[in-house]
Amino acid sequence: MSVETLFALTACALVGIGLYGLIAQPHPLRKLVAFNIMGSGVFVLFGALAKRGAAAGLAADPVPQALLITAIVVAFAATAVTVALLLRLIESTDSASLAEPPAKD
Amino acid sequence: MTTIASGVVVLLLLWLALWTVVARDAFLAVAGFVVYGLLLALVWVRLAGIDVALTEAAIGGGLTGALLLGAVGRLRGTEAATAAEGAGAGTRALAALLALGVTGALVLGVLMLPEPAPTLAPLAVPALPATGVGNPITGVLLAFRALDTLLEAIVLVIALIGVWSFAPDRAWGGRPGPLYRADPQGILAYLARVLPPLGIVIGIYLFWAGADHPGGKFQSATILAAMWMLVQMAGLADTPRTDNRALRFGIVIGPLVFIAVGVLGLFTAGAFLGYPEGWAKPLILVIEVALLPTLAIVLALLMNGPPARPWASAGAPGAGPLPGRHAIASRDRPTRSSDEGGT
Numbered sequence: 001m002s003v004e005t006l007f008a009l010t011a012c013a014l015v016g017i018g019l020y021g022l023i024a025q026p027h028p029l030r031k032l033v034a035f036n037i038m039g040s041g042v043f044v045l046f047g048a049l050a051k052r053g054a055a056a057g058l059a060a061d062p063v064p065q066a067l068l069i070t071a072i073v074v075a076f077a078a079t080a081v082t083v084a085l086l087l088r089l090i091e092s093t094d095s096a097s098l099a100e101p102p103a104k105d
Numbered sequence: 106m107t108t109i110a111s112g113v114v115v116l117l118l119l120w121l122a123l124w125t126v127v128a129r130d131a132f133l134a135v136a137g138f139v140v141y142g143l144l145l146a147l148v149w150v151r152l153a154g155i156d157v158a159l160t161e162a163a164i165g166g167g168l169t170g171a172l173l174l175g176a177v178g179r180l181r182g183t184e185a186a187t188a189a190e191g192a193g194a195g196t197r198a199l200a201a202l203l204a205l206g207v208t209g210a211l212v213l214g215v216l217m218l219p220e221p222a223p224t225l226a227p228l229a230v231p232a233l234p235a236t237g238v239g240n241p242i243t244g245v246l247l248a249f250r251a252l253d254t255l256l257e258a259i260v261l262v263i264a265l266i267g268v269w270s271f272a273p274d275r276a277w278g279g280r281p282g283p284l285y286r287a288d289p290q291g292i293l294a295y296l297a298r299v300l301p302p303l304g305i306v307i308g309i310y311l312f313w314a315g316a317d318h319p320g321g322k323f324q325s326a327t328i329l330a331a332m333w334m335l336v337q338m339a340g341l342a343d344t345p346r347t348d349n350r351a352l353r354f355g356i357v358i359g360p361l362v363f364i365a366v367g368v369l370g371l372f373t374a375g376a377f378l379g380y381p382e383g384w385a386k387p388l389i390l391v392i393e394v395a396l397l398p399t400l401a402i403v404l405a406l407l408m409n410g411p412p413a414r415p416w417a418s419a420g421a422p423g424a425g426p427l428p429g430r431h432a433i434a435s436r437d438r439p440t441r442s443s444d445e446g447g448t
Contacts, residue, residue, distance in 0.1 A: 003108075020204035029134075033134050053223065065242055070253055073164060077260060079172060083410075087180075096180060
């Protein structure tokens, strides 16, 4: 099996693992970590496709690789916004619960 | 030999991913995620993406890991309460089934990929000499797909506005995060004095080398941001006031210059973000030099979080969120020097 196929299949498993954690873990921070795992799976799959596109003397297709750099930076920015949102949630409600709050009246 | 190495990396990667998802508490999960990010950098090396590997190690593992570790520290008390809300066995089974289904569909897709693989490399390589840069990835980022890079820089600024908008009204324009205090004779303060000069040189080298070798402004900006964070955490400098004009100028300078060069292209090359013949390299350099401070500042400020400390206790709580208002009466210098004198 070639390196790119091996990593492409690994990426598929990473997406599945992340998706499971996103649903099964109740704490928002755990969901965020799981979502990042899922995202990294998508990145690795894309990177494996870039490796398959090796041509013209390059070891990999540079276009998807450049987009991956963009993607990693944007994923970090989104994670930072989510962490800030989460900390604000805890600051204002003293809880990280995502469950429906009990009706107050 | 290389296959065995790849196999070991794959097994470790899958094990760590599972570990972070099922680990007992959030700290273990985040610790696993940091290691996972570093391992992922190895995957990128094996996939011939050195530039991506540098970005992953710096941002994916480093910055994201540090951000999540910081969050874990402040979330400790909330874990037990949410544990009770855990999904039931039925939901877990369904989630596992769904995850298996998605993985299965993706595997089918991978196995049915077209042969030979589609690639843009034969188009990119002959056009590269016209841009004057030797690293094809830099060429893609700043010439062939410059629009993506421009939008990305704007996304970073918008993300920062998003983070800042979580500030309570009274803290608007103030300094983000806690005031770090560390032993001024301790190892952290020592490192924060010794490492930044080296880090700044390495960061600028990566930036400059990015034209022809792996590296570039993102990796460079991350190192510069990390050096700034180090100085902050050692208590040698406070986080910046978010209503500082110079800081805000630094945040927007990159996208503004990028857009200006893009509009210039409309007149000189007939297309937005087009470069006139022979001017590609200097214009790319102008954009990169303008983007570097923006990226470094924004990455560090995203790590810092929303403004949390009002700069003056005298201000009425809930003062209007007008960014300029506090700046007028501010006396930044005296406050800072007294801060530094106190540590």
